[in-house]
Amino acid sequence: MNLEELKKLREKNFLEHKKKKKEYYLKNKESKKPSRKEIDYSKELNSINFADKIKEIAKVQKAHVDDRRELIVKKINEYKKRKKEYYSENKQKRLEYDKEYREKKKEELKKYRRDYYQKNKEKILAKQKEKRKS
Structure with a gap:
C-alpha cells in the first residue's frame, strides 16, 4: 500500500466513525427528549x-x-x-474617578470652545457687532 491509499482509507474510516457517532448522538437525543403534546391553536385560542x-x-x-x-x-x-x-x-474610588472625569471633560470643553471660536471668529464678531448696533 502506498501513502495515497492509506490516506484515503484513513479518511474513509474517519468519515464512517463520524457518521456512527452522529447517529448515536441523534438516537440518544431523541430518547431523552420528552414528548410534547400537540396543541391545536384553532381550538385553544378561538374567540370562545x-x-x-x-x-x-x-x-x-x-x-x-x-x-x-x-x-x-x-x-x-x-x-x-x-x-x-x-x-x-468603593465610595472613595468613585468620587475620585468622578472628579477626574469632570476635570477631563472640563478641559475638553474648554479646548473645543477655543477651537470653535478660532474657526468661526469672523462670524461671531459680526453677530456681536449687529447685536450692539440694535
Missing part, C-alpha cells in the same frame, strides 16, 4: 375559549410566583445588600 385560556395562564403564573415569593424577595434583598456594600466599599 380565549378569555378562559388567558385567565388560566394568569392563574398558573400567579401560583408560580406565589410559590417562589419568599425566594424572590430574599434574592432582591440580598442583591440590595450586596449593592450597598459595594458602593460603600
